[in-house]
Amino acid sequence: MINDKYANKIVDIIQNFARKSSLWVVAYGTGCGAIEIPPTMTSRYDAERFGIRGSATPRQADVLLITGYLSTKTLKRVIRTYEQMQDPKYVIGFGSCTINGGMYWDSYNTIKALDQYLPVDVFINGCMPRPEAVISGFIKLQELIKEGKANGAQKYKENLEWYRENQRKVIKNWKMPDYNW
Amino acid sequence: MNLTPVQFVAIPLFAAFLIPIVAKISKEAVKYIPGIVFLYLAYVAFTLFPKALEKPIVEIIAGFKPPFGIVLYFGPTAAFLVSMVMVVGFVIWLYSFKFIIREPSEKYYMLFMMLITGATGIMLTGDVFNLFVFFEITAIAAYSLTAFLRDKDGAEAAFKYLLIGSFSSTFFLLAIALIYSNTHTLNMADLAVKMQNVDVTTKLFILILFISGLGIESELFPLNGWAPDAYSQAPTPVAAVFAGIVVKASLYALLRLVFLMFNWSEVFYLLLVLGVITMLVGEMSAMRQHQIKRMLAFSSIGQMGLIVIAFSIATVPSLQAGFFQMVNHVLIKSLLFFSAGYLVFHSGSKDISALDGLGKEKPITSFFFAFGALAILGLPPFSGFWGKMFILMAAGNSHLLLVVVLILISGIIEAVYYLRVISRLYFYKETTKEVRRTPVSGLVAMGILTVLIIILGLYPNTILAYLKPAANDLLHRTEYINAVLGQIHL
Amino acid sequence: MNLEKENKFAKQINETFHSAVVKVQRERRIIVELRSDLIPPFLSFAKEYLSFIHMAHYSCVDWLEENKFELVFMLWSYEEDVMLIVKTKIDREKPEFVTIKHLWPQAETYEREIHEMYGVDFKGNDRLGEFILEDWDDLPPMRRDFDTVKYAGEHYFTRPGREDAQDVRETIARHSGEEIPDFAKKYSIRRDEE
Amino acid sequence: MEINWLKVLGILITPVIAFIVGVTYGGLTRIITARIQNRFGPPVTQNFWDIVKLYSKKTNIQHGVMQHLAPVFAITASITTLYFVPVIRESTVFTNLSFQGDLIFLLYIMVFGSLGMALGVGQSGNPNGAIGVSRGLSQMVGYEIPFVLAIVAIMIQFKTTNLNDLIAMQNNFNHWIIFQSPFAFLAAILAFLGMMGYAPFDVVVAPAEIASGPPSEFGGKYLGLMMTSRSIFTFAKLTLFTDIFLGGAGDFVTLVIKTFALYMIPVLTGIVNPRFRTEQSIRFFWAWPTVFGILAVLIVVW
């Protein structure tokens, strides 16, 4: 419609601002870290100040929060959930387990590095991270979004082959619908 | 040859004696005799009918004038009934033509002719004792026909019939004896006059005897114990004969006597009550029958109840309705018995449950049965509709609303059991068996009945014109008396 | 210590099952060791006659050295407040046992778990399919001869920088001065030593 | 035909105003909720940014044409309802089409959107959505009784079914129907609680059990359109209630005050209440609210 460069830029700025100020987190507690979400959301830390809100379904959500360890069984569901989210979408790795396996480093049933399987925009360290850390992670994400750098979904789309290969290595019985966008 | 009412009695009787003789020459020829007789007599009946409408034909037998001699009274009622008997007789003969194959047919036809003799005699005679004689002829022929198949059940049924029938004869004879001892006459018209002088209690006793005696043959509850067995065990055409001829004739006799001699409202009230009870009991019992012919027998009883109701209302429209329903019942019940006969014959069992899926196997016969069932329920455009309607209207005109309701309730019960059979015939089982044919004569017989039912249903005026004189004739005894006795005083 | 009711139970058990080795461990604890083929009748006996109506737990222990699996049943009597621990040993090479789900329906779930984690086959239980693990095609993971570190190393990408990670038993051993048995060493070798 | 440009203007800007007001109310609600929960709460514009974000999603998915059209149904119903409700009394610009309809018509046109939404939800194939619809419809049957009783009471009391007539009758403060027919107001406002879907009557969307229910398969522009519709619809409903019970509004300030006051009733109720199960909420509506409704009718009749 309007191909003017500046107009596009303005639209981009507005859109990025809107995306930044409205982060809906899909309510999917994968591991023990999910226990830190309630204090983050409720009156003590009140993440809603930053427009962060829970969302019941991946269709409406913007942010996928991987709260801690991820067993292979859960990974399958997480991938599915991630793929059902609408672009633009962001992944936050939450806790040590998503970074290097944490205390489950030798478990026969948990993955050790999340970014092998999903494009992570922000990692939050800690076992488990305190709400302050969580909020700071979110704010980092917001900054990235505002600058237009939080393009994990883009990365995923472009390197789908690689991600798929990794995913398939872990999930033996691969029966997933195609990711078509 | 001069056409006279006496032929109705004489010719069948003659034919009945002729049949064994002819049988000696040719067994085949025997079969045609009753047909010829019926055709001829039907011709006679229809020729005499207009005359009878103008003026009742009274024929004196053996020269003695009434009240001393024997008279045959061929009034509108008799003319109507005789015509009916002849038509139905013809159809039944047509049907029996192929149906009676296993047994000596000459005996069957002989008995059949005897029965017709008796029945027409009942309808025509003007003499109480003659009435009794004809009554006995009919009854005896009927007993033997019941046991015609010579099996155990038939014999048992016939014996029961005989047992009850003998009560009937006894009561009848006793009544006649009482009448004669009190009035010294047996001529009915004369009796009607003279009975007025008879002591009331005697009269009442005579009446009770008549009702009990004739009520047995006309299937009034609780005197109709013989009927279900006789109907279901006798050969199918015989059942049709019972329903169509025997019962109607004896009902006519009862009504004639009552209307002539006991013209009291209480009598009609009693008859009404009996009619209602008969109807209800008949229909209710029919509902739970497992054998189709027994079911039809009980349905017959119910229908008789309905007819009795119509007559006992005792107004011109009601009598007219009664006659109409009589015709209906004769036609429809014959059709039902005929088709049921072949259905039972082919299913090999008398049970209703054995009829599953016969609709495919015997399409035409089943169709006739279904047709008959719809007709007897009083559904338009079949003749049953008008019969029921006339009766209801007549009852309504006499402000017998309760009777109307009861008739309608019995109609609902009737619907239930007839429709069940239809369902079984067509929808319970999908058979892939070959179509099995019914003999042509049977189909023709049923076809005639069907056509008659439809004609009467679409255009009841066909016979309605004749019913009013008949009703008048039965209702107004003075005309009868004048017609019979008037000749003397002229 | 009043062990009257425990002893009573022990006596009753001994009277009925002569081969049972009954030990009253302490108050409210009775341990019974039994041949594996006598377990179903014994459990039935305990439930019907000795009032142990509640099956509180059902588990399995891997005795690698003896080449046996030990099945452990824990039954509880509400009437006497006594726990009955029933132990039996079955063959480790071809582990088979019969189901007891007709006695306690909840046993079915325990059996499914034991089947998945140890590979014990329960005759009569028709739901021994996939339970918690999804698409598992290796040794049953709770067997002691299953090398979880090796498995994780083979199957999962391991981020470098975790070289100092070690088996918790070793750490405990080091701190407490306890000696690690030989067989255990086999399964707890430090990565860098390997 | 002469075109009244003022009316055209009204038709164009009324939905926009309704949207702005509705979105602001939504933001305020969140702040108020937050304050009551001892939180700070999001900015007032939060809802607006939410909607903008949803519109600027880069991908949108739909499961079929009915899902595609469902938000259209919803917003059509919202805007049509708005057009048939007199927004500002005796204003050429803001009466729109209200002279063409009446109360019963409004009751029915309000369902249009829900029906379309329900169809779209059905096509999404998500069982949670269907469960939500099932609950929503059941609950609707619940609150419809007191609401209709209230409306009927008012209609027979004032012998009119036209909203404009009703407003005209309430020209004075003490002629407001809330004072003339308090029971009707009670019944209607209790039904209104159910209509707005705030707690305790929010079992329809119950995020924790059925994943937000009906809209669970809607995202991106579809959800954005739905939220837009909801904002407009909220405003339309509030205006309708103001018109019926509070004598309408002569200017925007009055309108905002009255509607906001009305809006606070379900919002504040919602904040402090847990959630009813479906049958509980139905039973609730069939108890006291219905009694109030019947009382309202009886009082009018006698």
Place this chain on the structure above:
Amino acid sequence: MFSISGIFITTFVSGLVAFLLHHSVPKIRDWFSIVIMGVIVYAVWELPVKANLLSFKLANYNLVFGNTEYGRLFALIVAVLGFFAILYSKDFMEGKPRLGYFYMAFFFSIGGMFGIVYSQDLISLFFFWEIMTWSSFLLVIYCCKEAQKIGLKYFVFSAIGAYSIMTAMVVLYSSIGSLQFADVFAGFGKMDFWSQLLVVVLLLMGFGVKSATMPLHVWAPGAYRITPSSFTAIFSGALSKMGIFGIGLTLFKIASATGFYPWVQEILAWIGALTALFATFYAVFATDAKTLLAYSSIGQLGYIVTGLAIGTPLSIAAALFLTVMHAIFKGMLFLATGAVYYRTGTTDMTKVSGLIRKMPYTFLTALFGIITVSGVPPLAGFSGKWMLYESLIQSNHYFLVVVIFFSSTAAFLYLYRYIFSLFLGQEEKETENVKEVPWLMRIPMLLLALATLVFGVAPGLLLHPVSAAMKYLGDFGVTYQTSVLFNEWGNKVDMLTVANTIGVVFIIVTIIITIKGYRSTRYVTTKDIHTSGEVPTENENLTYAVDFYKPFERALGSVLKASVDKIYNATGRILEQSFDYLRYVYTGNGQTYAMYVVLFLTILVVFSELIFGIKL
């Protein structure tokens, strides 16, 4: 050709001809029926309006047939719906057994209905009423063994209804001496109170059976379910209207002359409303689509009865309007359900789902159908409902309007369930290869759908014949313009404005939402849904179809447990058992029979004084 006798003869003879054709040249059977039905529609349309078109004397009764505006309205419903149904039948019934039988019964029932609406005396009305009854009965039992019990129930209830009419006729005839409408209407006022009451009650009962008014509705759900859908459209759309036709006549032509008319109105109105209410409840919990529609029919007929009973011009207009609308939308819905059955072989809502992409036209029909039934503007259902509510309020039936409104709201429940279960939700594996129905089946459905739209925008088109029919019923006038409805307080709804507003907004928003991000909008299958990350397998269907309204059921509690049907069934059972005992009167034993004879004689003798008044 365009004489009444022509119509009758054509219909009935065509029935027979179609039967014969089935057995001789089955190829032309269908087209023959379609052409004939088309001719009949034309003939009915062209038939002049005259009270006495044909009269003759049959069996001492004068039978009169004539075309009144009132009858014409119903005749047109029958003819048009019949035409559509028969058009639909060609493909729908293909390959089914007993087609000759089907067409014969079909034509006969159509003919019966013509007879009813054209008759000007009670005898011919009853005559054709019975023809209609048994021919439709034949179609009820048409399908299978399962249908037999249902058919019997239908027949028994029909018989109860018909016999009530008959009894009323008997009473009327005995008091007035004629059964012609002209005489009956004129003479009814002079009858005594009890006869009047009896006649009115019996007539309403009789007609109420056909219009499935509670508590005489129990035959309807089963019968509607079991008949072939092409006939069910007629059954529910036209045949049940005969009851309405009769109720209309009874109320305005007969009962209005009596002193207790207001009572009759009030009671009937409440019966109608309660019928609507309870039928709606039952419909909500039905699991079979046709049962659901059957209960829906009962409910809708309840509205119509209420409308008629109120008896203000607006309410009668509403009732007649709804009558036509009900014929249209219930025709549509049954045809659509039939289409589903045609392709999937079942109408069980728990077994079929997700047909929208396979059968879009059928879905469209069903969609229009449910929007019309629910009364949501701009389709035509709204006009009827609106008039009904307005008339109820303005005639001071406050609680009635609440009941009606409530059941109308509850109707959303079952309507949504209907369309959701059949067409929406996830696609079944079994219905993978389902295609849209043939064009001959689509055309009737789509035409009817179009009709709802046209009448929705311009209700005046339909109010024209309706108001003409009302003129026949009495001095009723209703104000209307082509697209504007007026109530009695002078308020109005302009349907054209409404439709325009909705249309314009709808189209604009549709365009916007379609253009916005058109490239990035993707279609995904209904299997691709958010299920907590679980991937449903191909054979797994997650459509929520069983116990759809469990919460509502819990809220209603024990209200639903009460069922008239159970009472009827129990009565039937008890009666049959008692009849069974009666059977033992006939023991088959000769001695017993002889004893009966003796007993009879004895009773007559002993109680002679009681019986004859003479002591023996």
